[in-house]
Amino acid sequence: MSKGEFGLIQRFFSQQQAQPSSIIQGIGDDCAVLHTQQLSDLVISTDTSIAGKHFPHDADPVLIGKRCLEVAVSDLAAMGATPLYFTLNISLPPNPANWLVAFSKGLFASANRFPMTLIGGDTTKIDSLSQCQMSVTVFGSLQGRTGLYRRGANPNDFIYVSGTLGDGALGLAAYQKPENFTATDRDYLLDAYLSPKAQIQLGQALVGKATSCIDISDGLLSDLGHILNASSVGAEIHTDKVPLSTALKRNMNQDDAIHLALTGGDDYQLCFTSPLSKAALGIDNIYLIGNITQSKGLSFTPNNYVPPKTTGFDHFL
Amino acid sequence: MSKGEFGLIQRFFSQQQAQPSSIIQGIGDDCAVLHTQQLSDLVISTDTSIAGKHFPHDADPVLIGKRCLEVAVSDLAAMGATPLYFTLNISLPPNPANWLVAFSKGLFASANRFPMTLIGGDTTKIDSLSQCQMSVTVFGSLQGRTGLYRRGANPNDFIYVSGTLGDGALGLAAYQKPENFTATDRDYLLDAYLSPKAQIQLGQALVGKATSCIDISDGLLSDLGHILNASSVGAEIHTDKVPLSTALKRNMNQDDAIHLALTGGDDYQLCFTSPLSKAALGIDNIYLIGNITQSKGLSFTPNNYVPPKTTGFDHFL
Numbered sequence: 112m113s114k115g116e117f118g119l120i121q122r123f124f125s126q127q128q129a130q131p132s133s134i135i136q137g138i139g140d141d142c143a144v145l146h147t148q149q150l151s152d153l154v155i156s157t158d159t160s161i162a163g164k165h166f167p168h169d170a171d172p173v174l175i176g177k178r179c180l181e182v183a184v185s186d187l188a189a190m191g192a193t194p195l196y197f198t199l200n201i202s203l204p205p206n207p208a209n210w211l212v213a214f215s216k217g218l219f220a221s222a223n224r225f226p227m228t229l230i231g232g233d234t235t236k237i238d239s240l241s242q243c244q245m246s247v248t249v250f251g252s253l254q255g256r257t258g259l260y261r262r263g264a265n266p267n268d269f270i271y272v273s274g275t276l277g278d279g280a281l282g283l284a285a286y287q288k289p290e291n292f293t294a295t296d297r298d299y300l301l302d303a304y305l306s307p308k309a310q311i312q313l314g315q316a317l318v319g320k321a322t323s324c325i326d327i328s329d330g331l332l333s334d335l336g337h338i339l340n341a342s343s344v345g346a347e348i349h350t351d352k353v354p355l356s357t358a359l360k361r362n363m364n365q366d367d368a369i370h371l372a373l374t375g376g377d378d379y380q381l382c383f384t385s386p387l388s389k390a391a392l393g394i395d396n397i398y399l400i401g402n403i404t405q406s407k408g409l410s411f412t413p414n415n416y417v418p419p420k421t422t423g424f425d426h427f428l
Numbered sequence: 429m430s431k432g433e434f435g436l437i438q439r440f441f442s443q444q445q446a447q448p449s450s451i452i453q454g455i456g457d458d459c460a461v462l463h464t465q466q467l468s469d470l471v472i473s474t475d476t477s478i479a480g481k482h483f484p485h486d487a488d489p490v491l492i493g494k495r496c497l498e499v500a501v502s503d504l505a506a507m508g509a510t511p512l513y514f515t516l517n518i519s520l521p522p523n524p525a526n527w528l529v530a531f532s533k534g535l536f537a538s539a540n541r542f543p544m545t546l547i548g549g550d551t552t553k554i555d556s557l558s559q560c561q562m563s564v565t566v567f568g569s570l571q572g573r574t575g576l577y578r579r580g581a582n583p584n585d586f587i588y589v590s591g592t593l594g595d596g597a598l599g600l601a602a603y604q605k606p607e608n609f610t611a612t613d614r615d616y617l618l619d620a621y622l623s624p625k626a627q628i629q630l631g632q633a634l635v636g637k638a639t640s641c642i643d644i645s646d647g648l649l650s651d652l653g654h655i656l657n658a659s660s661v662g663a664e665i666h667t668d669k670v671p672l673s674t675a676l677k678r679n680m681n682q683d684d685a686i687h688l689a690l691t692g693g694d695d696y697q698l699c700f701t702s703p704l705s706k707a708a709l710g711i712d713n714i715y716l717i718g719n720i721t722q723s724k725g726l727s728f729t730p731n732n733y734v735p736p737k738t739t740g741f742d743h744f745l
Contacts, residue, residue: 135469140578140658141506141642142473144570147464152452156459157565159517159550189458200476200517200563233476233563246517246550246563248474253461261457325458341457 122208123215124199127228131195134230143230145196150252156186157248166305167286168241172210174305176217181309182328183247184225185379188314189326191259192251194225199232200246204239225311227251259317259324259383264342266405268322268384271397273310275356276331277368278303280375296358303356307379313394317383320392324383330374332409332418335382342384345408348373348401350416369416439525440532441516444545448512451547460547462513467569473503474565482694483622484603485558489527491622493534499645500564501542501626502696506643508576508635509568511542511628516549517563521556542628544568576634576641576700581659583722585639585701588714590627592673593648594685595620597692613675620673624696630711634700637709641700647691649726649735652699659701662725665690665718667733686733 130137135144147153160179162168180197187194199218203211222229227249237243282304285297292300310326317324323338331353339346353372360368384403385392404410409418447454453461464470477496479485497514504511516535520528539546544566554560599621602609609617627643634641640655648670656663670689677685701720702709721727726735 136575136577141503142471142509142568142575144507144575145470145472146468147470148468151463151465153462153464153470154459155462155515155548157515157517157548157550157563159519159552159563161519161552161554164552164554186458190461192459198472198474198565200474202476202478202561231472231474233474235476235478235481235561237478237481242559244519244561246474246476248515248565251459258453258459258461260453 123211124229124232126215126219127222130228134196134228137228137230138232143198145230151255152253154187154190154192154251154253154258155248156183157246158183158186159244159246162241162243168243170305172213173217176214177221178305178307179245179247180218180221181307182379183249184227184309184311185307185326185328187249187251188310189259189324189381190251190253191256191314191318191324192253193315194227194249194251194311196228196230196250197222198230198248200235201232202235202237202242202244204237204243210240256315256318259314259321261323261325261338261341263322264338264344264384264403265322265386266344266403268386268403269388269399270335270346270348270382270384270401270403271389271399272327272331272354272382273313273380273397274378275354275359275372276327276378276380277359277372277375278356279307279377279379280371281359281362283377292362296361299356299358304377307377309379310381313381316394317385320387321383321385324381327378327380327382329376331382332373338382338384339407342403343407345404345406345410346401347404347410347412350411351413352398352400354398373416374419440528441546441549443532443536444539447545451513451545454545454547455549460515462547468572469570471504471507471509471568471570471575472565473500474563475500475503476561476563479558479560485560487603487622489530490534493531494538495622495624496562496564497535497538498624498626499696500566501544501628502624502643502645504566504568505627505631506576506641506698507568507570508573508631508641509570510632511544511566511568513545513547513567514539515547515565518549519552519554519559519561521554521560527557573632573635576631576638578640578642578655578658580639581655581661581701581720582639582703583661583720585703585720586705586716587652587663587665587699587701587718587720588706588716589644589648589671589697589699590630590714591695591697592671592676592689593644593695593697594676594689594692595673596624596694596696597688598676598679600694609679613678616673616675621694624694626696627698630698633711634698637704638700638702641698644695644697644699646693648699649690655699655701656724659720660724662721662723662727663718664721664727664729667728668730669715669717671715690733691736
């Protein structure tokens with residue numbers, strides 16, 4: 112990590128006093144050093160959040176701090192891992208102190224709920240908050256569990272999701288045009304968009320029960336598509352079973368609501384497959400939305416939904 | 429990591445076929461999974477490079493690819509670690525294919541020289557290359573060695589650096605105003621600025637010999653200052669012993685040259701302390717530039733250099 116930001120690190124990012132014994136060196140030197148023999152494995156993922164793309168630059172910095180960690184940890188959840196450590200790369204405008212007080216408050220509120228420890232990072236200078244980017248790299252452990260990969264879905268497996276879909280995408284609309292929503296719906300949708308929660312407990316509960324798992328960051332069809340590709344299978348989606356929130360249903364007609372639920376990003380629910388029924392899984396608050404098919408590709412029942420040619424953000428090039 | 433960039437990952441970042449046996453899952457799932465018991469420890473550092481701040485956005489993408497990895501690995505060198513893996517977060521403008529062909533060529537040329545394996549990352553969209561940021565997180569191991577920390581310098585230790593200083597900073601000037609330099613000097617200085625090399629072999633050779641070590645990214649006085657603070661000591665610098673390149677001496681008067689060598693960034697040489705003489709160290713191409721003092725603070729001999737109040741980039745706030 113670069114060292115010029117030493118005062119900044121000391122002031123805002125050294126507030127976690129209790130350190131796990133596996134940390135030989137935390138923040139404050141050229142590198143962090145971990146004693147990994149007691150871990151047996153390390154699960155790593157990294158996520159970048161960009162102002163104006165992934166969050167509004169003028170959002171409450173407490174929420175930005177929470178969100179940038181939660182969306183990174185969401186990948187650990189999708190693997191069934193236990194969160195342990197993280198690093199933070201953040202670019203900041205001049206005089207960031209007030210903003211950082213709030214940002215770091217949110218960041219560590221989220222970190223402490225897992226709990227996980229900040230072990231390093233890098234701060235760089237930018238001209239204005241609208242250019243702010245943060246990359247969070249998260250480290251966890253399976254602690255002897257088998258990980259939840261994308262490649263294990265089998266024909267006839269059921270497909271489940273962990274909560275209502277489309278709320279994150281509609282939440283962005285509620286942030287941009289709050290006057291279009293009632294206060295109740297706005298509060299609910301903004302919370303879904305700005306305050307996603309990594310489903311760590313669910314991910315761990317699925318180990319040994321789910322055959323594949325992914326978190327829904329780019330939209331259900333896009334992310335489920337990665338499971339289907341990795342597993343060389345297809346899927347039948349029951350569009351009438353896709354869970355929709357009351358707020359979503361109140362603000363969109365049924366076709367648009369289903370479309371948003373299938374393709375909108377930023378939900379950070381888990382999507383997983385399992386041969387087990389909902390009763391056999393014994394997990395609350397999950398929704399059966401379809402099943403895996405031997406024939407590749409996606410089909411929809413009732414047969415009145417036509418998916419867009421491009422789904423989610425799958426077509427960078 | 430987010431998953432929308434799947435095609436991009438497949439096309440440009442999956443070119444390393446041989447994977448160490450410690451990698452249970454590399455790129456292509458929600459997380460990477462490492463089998464760490466055979467490692468005993470993991471050394472981690474992360475570094476962000478921003479277009480227009482750390483590299484010119486219109487520089488050769490082959491060099492940008494090499495540079496973003498080398499400057500991150502430089503922290504592993506300063507710890508005496510062996511590089512193993514890395515992740516890459518990169519933000520890219522529309523239609524990045526041609527740029528990425530060259531960038532990934534440079535990135536993997538650097539990765540393969542260590543060698544180290546890409547295990548994950550995240551790509552995000554920006555509007556233009558001038559907004560490009562990349563965060564590289566590097567993973568290494570001490571393999572049973574004791575790490576080189578900042579906190580071990582003792583009074584009367586010698587202070588060494590691993591190469592000429594100031595060339596990186598003057599290289600930036602040569603990039604901005606090439607007409608001010610001869611072709612020979614320009615080539616040398618641009619190479620110093622755009623193509624730093626992480627001093628991995630030196631770092632490992634210093635284990636057991638150096639009492640502290642840091643890489644010089646923000647300028648000697650700033651980075652040495654972290655050793656002095658962490659070790660609760662001071663230093664006497666022999667300004668006439670600070671190594672200067674012929675190119676630097678040809679383009680600056682002596683006072684300015686020494687000032688740039690002491691405060692310029694981007695050199696990525698190592699600075700280390702040791703009670704051993706150069707002969708006892710038995711390492712070539714290192715330069716004795718001063719000694720650690722019991723009294724804190726910096727002093728300079730010959731006594732004609734006045735350090736600036738702010739050194740390097742140490743004053744973010």
